[in-house]
Amino acid sequence: MSQNKNRIVEIGPQGSLAVLALGSVGLKKWREAVREAQEKEAKSKKKDGEETGK
Amino acid sequence: MAKKLANKILVIGWDAAEWSIIEPLLQQGKMPALQRLMSEGVYGRLKTLDPPLSPMLWTSIATGLRADKHGVCGFVEPIPTGEGLRPVTSTSRKVKAIWNMFTQENLKSNVVAWWPSNPVEQINGVMVSNLYQVATKAAREDWKMPDGTIHPKEKEEEMMEFRVHPHEITLNMVAPFVPNIVEDIELRKDKRVASVIKIIANAASVHAASTHLMEKTEWDFMAVYHDAIDHFCHTAMRYHPPLRKHIDEKEFDNFQHVVEAGYQFHDMMLERTLELIDDQTTVILLSDHGFYSDHRRPLQIPKEPSGPAAEHSPYGVIVMKGPGIKNTGEEITGASVIDITPTILALSGLPIGNDMEGKALTYAFSEDIQPEFIPSWENREGFSGMHDKNVVEDPWAAQEALQQLVELGYIEAMDDNKLEQVAKAKLESDYYVARNMIDGGRLKEAIPIFERIFAESSVIRYGQRMAFAYLSLKRYDKVAEIIARLKEIEKADLEDLKKKAQEKNPKDPFLNKEFEEPNYLDFIEGLMLLALNKPGKALPLLEKVQQKNPNSLDVALNIAKIHKLRKSYSKAEKQYIKALAIDERNAAAHHGLGICLLRQNKYDIAIDEFLSALESNFYMPSVHYHLGEALYKVEDFSEAAEAFEVAIHLAPGMTKAHKWLFEIYTDKLNDTEKASKQKEFLDNNIKGEIVVVTGLPKTGSSLMMEMLQVGGMPILVDDTETTDKSPKKTMEFAKVNLIQKDISWMVDARGKAVKMIVQLLNYLPPNYNYKVIQMNRDISELMMSQQVHLGKKATPETLPLKLFNNYLSQLSKLNTWVEAQPNVQVLKVEFDDLIENPIEQAEIIADFLGEELDFNSMAKVINPELVKIKKK
Structure with a gap:
């Protein structure tokens, strides 16, 4: 029914209303992006810690 | 089984969605999904029910029944264990909702967050309750799914992950609502954020x-x-543009985007929803009521239960699209929230319950179908998924039973506060039910409820509504009684406030405040006087009310009505314009304005006004009639004929429209076939209209006949000679008294006025329309007048009581008879008013008869001597 099936919504950890509006799919993808970002941040903190010896 | 037009139906509820907010957004291209839905289907305003309280309304939407039948009567109900109140639950619903009907038909339903739907029902499909999304814990990890939230239970875990906790919402998501939040860190702590x-x-x-x-x-x-x-609207509508004087500019700057962003967010969600359905799905998007977004926004929210509902406007939205629905993008009118269940049933080829008040919106369907009916879905056997009968209960009755157990000492008592809370909530719930009944035209059922709750509580709101109900029932004695009682309560309240003020500060200037009649009392009194044909006394009261409350639509319409009655068309015009400034789509205001313009020979703009009225509500026969009249004046005869045809289609007894049609088809369109049909109809069915002047003896009915005659109305009287003893012609027509045996004279009475005694009225045959002018006079006074006429001694003490009671009984019988006659309209004229204000009464009579009468000549019939005697 939609005439706009190919629209592109960017999904980043910061989220957006457009992502929430995608419903269950958007929510899953966004939470994945948040998780990935958190893991990345944790890794980078760990790496920084190792480099600085803290 | 009736024809099935839709295989799958999706209903999307947007609580409080309002066209006046949506329309500018559509124009700016900010709601593209809704725009598409509208252009490929139909759309329109959806009339709410009173009171506009969402749990009651969404249950009416899902059941096709009103609150007294469905059982959801407000926002709260007592907790069965006697611990106070809780939000209303699905166990209060006593009847089947549409998903129960589908379950019975082996059809699968999914229901998400319907209000109220907690605890969930065992339907064929999935049900997610209205408590699903409400975060009960500060941290997402601690937020459990309570029992009764998901059906079937095995889906609980699957559904858990789709709940979004407020803590997950990011700055990026809030920024479209409150853009300043990005820079202003303090603003993030605001409770509105x-x-x-x-x-x-x-x-x-x-x-x-x-x-x-x-x-x-x-x-x-x-x-x-x-x-x-x-x-979103309750949180921030006061900041919605345009900025109003009393709103702080900084606050406005912070929160002015909330409402608009809310609507856009819904459009984005709609876009996704529409992606997920196929072409075989019929979509119905609707709201239960609207939300004032302009100058009608209340300045203050009333401090009373359900006070925020003052922000709700009486029309919500409806958009329908898909199989079974016209794809013309046209606007539909006349839809109500009570029509939704019948419409869904008709689309699905299922029968509509005769106990449902609403109608299927078949005029929006792509095919002309005849829905089927059954007495009620409640008697239909089969598993519906409804709660077990032991679970479904009247929570208020349960509360009373609980209280009885307390009194017997079986269980511990609730503390006084909670008891009081429950008692107040019960009164409030009854009040909503009574209002809902009035909205459905069931005044007589509502009155005893109002009487009880007003007597129990003296709550002013209850008295006000009751006064309006009695006003509609024309029980002016009761209205006057309630007005007096309300004044007493208001005065006592003022004294209480003064006492409290004095305790705090004996010099408080408030202590000097004198009692002032509240606006609403002036309004009720004004309406009562108007109903009693005393527009001269009603007008100053209503004008006073308008000064204090310039945004009241009802006040403007009633003032306009008085001016129109007096044929002061330019004054009436101003009031109708005022009414339209308050509600630009008000059908009554467009209609009234159109009549004023028509009577001032401004035909083209009158036609525009009638068309505007019909855009808002197509089902108003008198608007079609006046449109026909205006079109005739501009010599658009075929269009005029069409308008009159619609008028008689909607109101078959409208003799005048038949007459117009006969004239147009005969003289203008030369359509002999149609003309003869009209003639046949006029001759056989509606034989015409007769004006009957009646009343008890000595109430002035002869005087009235004389007034009508000099005013230009043809009258039917015997052709008797005048004599020196009787210099005036008698106003009698002897054959009238033989009506039980002979009605042949009635053909000659068509379009004329004839005098008849009260006792004979019920012999009037039903194939004529009657306009009855009933003369009234204080019974003691008229009896004294009769006694004098008979040469007897006349003091109030010597009046025969039997005769007095007999007169009262005759009047009561007359009222009962009139109420049961669809072809009889009555105007009651008080003899005293006629003597004191003959011109005003002449105006009222002319308006009632729809005739151009000569008021001044009519007024001259009143003998100045009579006025003097009366004054003495």
Whole structure:
């Protein structure tokens, strides 16, 4: 029914209303992006810690 | 089985969605999904029910029944264990909802967050309750799914992950609502921002759950309810542009985007929802009521239960699209929230319950179908998924039973506060039910409820509504009684406030405040005087009310009515314009304005006004009639004929329209076939209209006949000679007294006035229309007049009581008879008013008869001597 099936919504950890509006799919993808970002941040903190010896 | 037009139906509920907010957004291209839905289907305003309280309304939407029948009567109900109150639950619903009907028909339904739907029902499909999205714990990890939230239970875990906790909402998501939040860190602590965050999270949860079910389950019917628009509006409508004087500019700057962003968010969610359905799905998007967004926004929210409902406007939205629905993009009119269940049933080829008040919106259907009917869905056997009969209960009755157990000492008593809370809530719930009945035209059922709750509580609101109900029933004695009681309560309240003020500060200037008649009392009194044909006394009261409350639509319409009655068309015009400034789509105001313009020979603009009235409400026969009249004046005869045809289609007894049609088809369109049909109809069915002047002896009926005659109205009287003893012609027509045996004279009475005694009225045959002018006079006074006429001694003490009672009984019988006659309209004229204000009464009579009468000549019939005697 939609005439706009190919629209592109960017999904980043910061989220957006457009992502929430995608419903269950958007929510899953966004939470994945948040998780990935958190893991990345944790890794980078760990790496920084190792480099600085803290 | 009736023809099935739709295989799958999706209902999307947007609580409080309002066209006056949506329209500018559509024009700016900010709601493209809704725009598409409208252009490929039909759309229109959806009339709410009174009171506009969402749990009651959404239950009426889902059942096709009003609150007294469905059982959801407000926002709260007592907790069965006697611990006070709780939000209303699905166990209060006593009747089947549409999903229960589908379950019975082996059709699958998904229901998401409907209000109220907690605890969930065992339907054929999935049900997600209205408590699903409400975060009960500060941390997402601690937020459990309470029992009764999901059906079937095994889906609980699957549905858990679609709940969005407010803590998950990011700055990026809130920024479109409150852009200043990005820079202003302090603003992030504002409680309105916290509300916005919670509303976004709730809406996202409902949307995620519904889209998941749309994708992963099979369904024939799906209903999704969003409360977010209503909540965004209650939070921030006061900051919605334009900025009003009393709103702080900084606050306005911070929160002016909340409402608009809320609507846009819903459009984005709608876009996704529409992606997930196929071409075989019929979509119905609707709201339960609207929300004032302009100058009608209340300056203050009343401090009373359900006070915020003062922000709700009486029309919501409806958009329908898909199989079974016209794809013309046209606007439909005359739809009400009570029509939704019948419409869904008709689309699905299922029968409509005769106990349902609403109608299927078949005029929006792509095919002309005749829905089937059954007495009631309640008697239909089969598993419906409704709560077990032991669970379904009247919580108020349960509360009373509980109280009895307390009194017997079986269980511990609630503390006084809670008891009082429950008692107040019960009164309030009864009040809503009574208002709902009045909205459905069931005044007589509502009155005893109002009488009881007003007597128990003396709550002013209850008295006010009761006064309006009695006003509609023309029980002016009761209205006057209530007005007096309300004044007493208001005075006592003022004294109480003074006492309290004195305790605090004996010099408080408030102590000097004198009692002033509240606006609403002036309004009720004004309406009563108007109903009693005393427009001269009503006008100053209504004007006073208008000064204090310039945004009251009803006041403007009633003032306009008085001016129109007096043929002061330019004054009436101004009031109608005022009414339209308050509500630009008000059909009555457009109609009234059109009549004023028509009577001033401004035909083209009158036609525009009539068309505007019909755009708002097509089902107004008198508007079609006046449109026909205006079109005739501009010599557009075929269009005029069409308008008159619609008028008689909607109101077959409208003799005048038949007459116009006969004239147009005969003289203008030369359509002999249609002309003869009209003639046949006029001759056989509606033989014509007769004006009957009646009243008890010595009430002035002869005087009235004389007035009508000099005013230009043809009258039917015997052709008797005048003599020196009787210099005036008698106003009698002897054959009238033989009406029981002979009605042949009635053909000659068509279009004329004839005098008849009260006792004979019930012999009037039903194939004529009658306009009855009933003369009234104080019974003691008229009896004294009779006694004098008979040469007897006349003092109030010597009047025969038997005769007095007999007169009262005759009048009572007359009223009962009139109420049962669809072809009889009555105007009651008080003899005293006629003597004191003959011109005003002449205006009222002319308006009632729809005739151009000569008021001044009519007034001259009143003998000045009579006025003097009366004054003495």
